[in-house]
Amino acid sequence: MKLQSAGKASRWYVYQKIVIVFILFLLPLISMNIWLNYKGMSITKDAILNSSLAGASFYSKQLDKEMYFIRNLQLQLLNDKDLQKLSFRGSMLENYEEVELIDQVRDRLATLTVSSEYVVNAGVYVEAIGKTISTDSGVTNTPNEELKLISSLMAVTPKPSFYRSGSRIFFIETENNGAVWSYIEISRPKLLEALREIANLYPQSEVLLGDKEAGTVLTTAQEQGESAAVLGLFDDESLHNSNSPEMRKMHGVNYFITPNDVSSLHLSLIMYVNQNEITRPLSQFITWFYTLFIIAIIVMILYSFSVNLMIHRPLSKLVKAFHMIETDNLNIMIESKTKDEFHYVFNSFNNMARKLKNSIEDNYEQKIALQRSQLKQLQSQINPHFLYNSFFNIYMMCKVGDSDSAAELSQRLGSYYQYITRSGADEVPFDKEYRHALDYCDIQCIRFSNRVHFEYEEQTDVPATITVPRLIIQPIVENVFEHAFEDGMMEGKVYIRTEYREGKLCVTVEDNGNLATDAMIEQLNTKLARDSKSIENTGLINVNNRLKLKYGPESGLTASRSMHGGLKINLTIIPET
Structure with missing residues (x-):
């Protein structure tokens, strides 16, 4: 059965939401563009006026x-x-x-x-x-x-x-x-020449020397009446005390007038410029602004039409097909006339519908049960408490504005869970396992940066060909963070180093905690030496059992007193030859 495009409905479609969001994001940019345009013109105009003031001054x-x-x-x-x-x-x-x-x-x-x-x-x-x-x-x-x-x-x-x-x-x-x-x-010619030098600062500007009492002594203007009109715009006090350009209207035209006091002559040197001469270079920006505004409107219209054509219509087909599957109608095929991503989605949907139909007919319940089991196994690998605490730490870092630490913790947390949840072989290269343990340390040290730190040595002498079971180092480090600093120790330190010599790989994890007594260390060694057949999901015993089963009795974990005062765990692996 072939499907046609979905008809109109009295609800908001995805493409409508996308268009609205696009417009909402675009409107602030357009508003900011308007503001910046007028602000820039104002700043530029002020800069020009200040330049004229500086030159005339x-x-x-x-x-x-x-x-x-x-x-x-x-x-x-x-x-x-x-x-x-x-x-x-x-x-x-x-x-x-x-x-x-x-x-x-x-x-x-x-x-x-x-x-x-x-x-x-x-x-x-x-x-x-x-x-x-x-x-x-x-x-x-x-x-x-x-x-x-x-x-x-x-x-x-x-x-x-x-x-x-x-x-x-x-x-x-x-x-x-x-x-x-x-x-x-x-x-007089030399004075007039000096005035013309000032007038040459801007086109169609004029300069006069005079005041209201003496009248116009010298002017670069052709018409004397113009200079008298300019002097008439000022009273004596404002003429001698003004220190910034002023805009005055004369004969229906706005002029920027810059007065400067020439105290040796008790006169004022006044430069006046037609406002249009100053703003004319800025007019092209207004033209470009309106052009860009019209282009933005056209872009919004074209974007809306394109989203409707390329996204809404194919999605309507897909949504209608899913509605039909919900009614247990599996005899459905979506026809695709394009060769884009939706073509792949439609073909995948058709394959899914066909396989789903076969699966229901053949072994529906068996496969569903298997999927649930796999999902449960995957979820069991995640420590919810650790995850919740990490998210809470990210939240607090964001609240206090520590974006760098929040970004680093998020990166480390993503790397950590990517490693423990991904599917694949049970064995991984040692450098990846070692890096995973360091990621865990980074996460914990970021969380408890005010009281816990760790030091480690880069493993440069371990051959890249050596592979180890997954999650054998991180549980050891996790044990340190969970038990070594329970008393709230403020200067907690974790030390990690590796050594590879004569075919023997050793990883040492130490701490400077003060909670591990000699009796506790002896009890732990007893448990590690015991031949246990039980399977534990986490902890040092589980790691020790896995290593001994794979590499033999010479491999595994041992506990001792650290030179730093806390617990020291040695992980030994003798790879098979």
Whole structure:
């Protein structure tokens, strides 16, 4: 009989659960992607703004330092001894001495001019000799045009930090109650060039130098009204105290504005950048984000359809077939049109149904009884108490966050039970049996790491061809952990070593426990020497009997006092030649 795909039912199918779980796992990733995208854009935007702030701050500080440097040179010039001598003794100097002093002053002015690229002219007016001395016009008798210009600027009250005449900028200082004037003209093109260097940090950014009182002194913008609008966005306090970029709207456009104080001029250097210029490089990430989001939706749809086609439909056939077997209908065959894993499952199911039918007809009860017996034998090899304790230890390690110890204990426990439950030959290579005993020690020492430890020697001299019965060393070690440290000893030690000499294999297990008395050791030796025909499932007697039956009376176990104070068990095997 051939089966068709199972019809729809009013319940959750496996494939629906898989799809829902897939979506539930995918949604946090998508949500995290959204968050990371916007967080990354925010961080990137802040990084760009901080970079602009750093750049603008650097250039503004350089400009400020340069202006302070020029002012200091100007103040030093006023205190020059030659200039002071001209001022105090001008009318009393002979012509030769006056010319010599004037030349000295001219040299100082020339030095001041070449000391900074921002200085285009430096001069002094000395009232006592009625002359102006400058690097631009030389030595000129007063009145002259240069003195008239400086006089008109000095009439401004209150005294500003710098003076402007049209597009020209001056630093003017006086000495000796106005008997000496010092004036320095600052190069407007050089200042504008410095502003353009700052503006070049970002495309379509502009920089201005000014404040609300003085207005715009210099700007890289083509339209003066734009600079005035930027200054209008700030009050005087926020203009001089702001230390971070601010976003302000001007003419319907958002600008990131970075003000920096130029204290030497009592002005602010302001860089403003269109927000779109900063965020434009980030817009491609938004496009990629939405593209990836759409791809994720398409992937979920395709995944759902694929799971339904490749898993749900074949499983529906298999589930329906099992339902029919439950009704004792064994005349069933599942047809498979694909060559995938389900093809193997369907063929295996068909074979199983056929063999099951034959088994029921031939020897159903006999085989079932045999299977139960084998299962019982397999389960009898497992010590539930040991397993429960190990699981409890793993649980406690996980609770305290000791993931490394929990992982190691899980690995050792898996290796331990894989060894004792697997089917196969009764004899195994000695190195595997020895490793199994060490795994058991590792498990116990991890469980009782605060008070029990073990030491062992790597068995390197035992031939790889030597095989031994399974589970002959582990019961000896188990006996130590169960009986040697029952009193709660805090520094328990187990010592294991092997020796192979002249065809004789010896394994020694010792402990430093203090519970084994001489009478107990003698009693144990008596039991080991006795020719016992009984069969015990566990313990030293069972191991001793197995060894003697297989290898002869010279092999087996012996007990003695350990040099460490506890019990010492020697396991001796003389392999058959």
